[in-house]
Amino acid sequence: MKERTATGGPLSGKVALVAGATRGAGRAIAVQLGAAGATVYATGRTTRDQVSEMGRATETIEGTAELIEAAGGRGIAVPTDHLEAGRVRELIARVERDHGRLDILVNDVWGGNSLLDFDTRMWDVDLDRGLRMLDLGVRSHIITSSIALPLLVRRPGGLVVEVTDGTSRTNKDFRENFYYDLAKNGPIRMAYTLGEELKSVGGTAVAVTPGFLRSEEMLDFFGLTEENWRDGIDKQRHWALSESPAYLGRGVAALAADGERARWNGRSLDSGQLAREYGLTDTDGSRPDVWGFLLAEKAGGTPDLAEYR
Numbered sequence: 001m002k003e004r005t006a007t008g009g010p011l012s013g014k015v016a017l018v019a020g021a022t023r024g025a026g027r028a029i030a031v032q033l034g035a036a037g038a039t040v041y042a043t044g045r046t047t048r049d050q051v052s053e054m055g056r057a058t059e060t061i062e063g064t065a066e067l068i069e070a071a072g073g074r075g076i077a078v079p080t081d082h083l084e085a086g087r088v089r090e091l092i093a094r095v096e097r098d099h100g101r102l103d104i105l106v107n108d109v110w111g112g113n114s115l116l117d118f119d120t121r122m123w124d125v126d127l128d129r130g131l132r133m134l135d136l137g138v139r140s141h142i143i144t145s146s147i148a149l150p151l152l153v154r155r156p157g158g159l160v161v162e163v164t165d166g167t168s169r170t171n172k173d174f175r176e177n178f179y180y181d182l183a184k185n186g187p188i189r190m191a192y193t194l195g196e197e198l199k200s201v202g203g204t205a206v207a208v209t210p211g212f213l214r215s216e217e218m219l220d221f222f223g224l225t226e227e228n229w230r231d232g233i234d235k236q237r238h239w240a241l242s243e244s245p246a247y248l249g250r251g252v253a254a255l256a257a258d259g260e261r262a263r264w265n266g267r268s269l270d271s272g273q274l275a276r277e278y279g280l281t282d283t284d285g286s287r288p289d290v291w292g293f294l295l296a297e298k299a300g301g302t303p304d305l306a307e308y309r
Contacts, residue, residue: 008072009037010257016104017041017095019082019144023059024215025163026108028249030064033104034073036253041095042068043080044109050079059216082109082140088147095151102151104256107190108163109140112183113217122178130179137164137183141190149194156202159256160194162187164209167268170291173298188268195266204261207268208252211290212242240305241290247271247282254278272308 011033018030021042034040042064061077068075076098080091095102112133117125141162152158164187166175171188175181191207198205214229222232222239232239251274255261258278272289274280281287289308296303 009035011104011253012037014038014103014256015041015095015099015101016106016256017043017091017102017148018106018108019043019080019140020108020110020163021064021106022046022061024217025210025213025245025248026106027059027064027067028245028247029106029108029161029163029252030075030249031067031071031073032246032249032253033106033256034068034075035071036257037073038104038256039074039076039099040065040068041076041078041091043078043082043091045079045081045111047077047079082144083135085143085147088144092147092151101155102148103155103157104159104161105145105148105152106161106163106252107141107144107187109144110137110163110183112136112180116177116180118176118180120177125177125179133179133183134186138186141187145190145194153198153201153203158198158201158203159261160191160198160203160205161252161255162191162194162205162207164188164207164268166209167207167270167291169268169295191268192266199265202262204265206255206261206264206266208248208255208274209268209270209291210243210245210248211271211288212238213248214242214244218242237305238290238293241288241293241309243271243286243288243290244283247275247280247288250280251275251278254280 016033016038020026021030022044030040030042042061044061048060048062065075065077080087115129115133165184171185188207191205194205224232248271270291275287286309293308
């Protein structure tokens with residue numbers, strides 16, 4: 001028996017897979033795709049029965065599926081370790097069995113922040129620790145795309161979204177950790193290469209990044225909540241340009257609904273760019289652009305924070 005498909009909205013009838021949808025940007029993208037009418041498969045390793053080594057019990061794929069449903073979409077939680085090719089094959093077989101199509105693939109698997117130490121030299125980082133970051137940020141994306149793309153390309157117009165940290169404009173700078181640099185530049189190059197390959201079948205691939213993401217994890221780090229997040233500005237002035245996960249989620253949903261999105265093929269885009277392009281705002285009505293601010297600052301200017309919010 002086939003799964004019910006969501007109805008209503010610009011993505012009505014579309015089927016999406018968000019790999020790494022337990023929290024942060026991945027969860028928000030899944031929810032916003034659902035709000036636009038898509039049926040969304042939300043995958044990850046943290047469930048209500050089992051928390052991954054880098055997960056949080058308050059953020060599960062079941063919780064994401066419920067948020068998708070509340071937003072008007074159809075949310076389907078499927079526990080999946082995207083480093084296990086067999087599990088990913090089972091997932092894609094289920095999507096094919098349920099719907100016979102896949103229209104949107106979002107690669108957001110990460111979970112390597114707990115492994116990250118900035119301002120380190122490559123030879124000072126434990127090799128296993130560094131390679132684990134590459135597994136999470138690069139290898140998992142490759143496995144997922146390799147197995148999912150045959151279903152996605154059956155119909156023209158498929159979209160692949162690689163989620164990373166930074167864009168091709170900003171990642172030229174030293175990222176202060178060899179493995180993190182590779183893990184976050186890898187998806188940008190993947191989007192470019194897949195974009196070249198998808199052209200012949202009418203598909204599009206892009207890389208996207210949030211700005212200063214006000215995720216639950218980051219709020220906990222600052223000892224704040226979404227209600228009082230502004231109290232952290234005195235400690236970190238760039239925090240004034242922080243954004244909720246919904247900001248990037250809205251941008252990706254708008255991109256997915258754009259019939260002319262092929263103009264972005266192979267590009268790396270940030271949440272601020274997407275917001276300007278599609279006339280979007282964050283949940284508080286602001287339009288933060290931290291990457292634009294940092295680039296202006298790097299160019300030797302003295303940009304006004306207020307002009308980038």
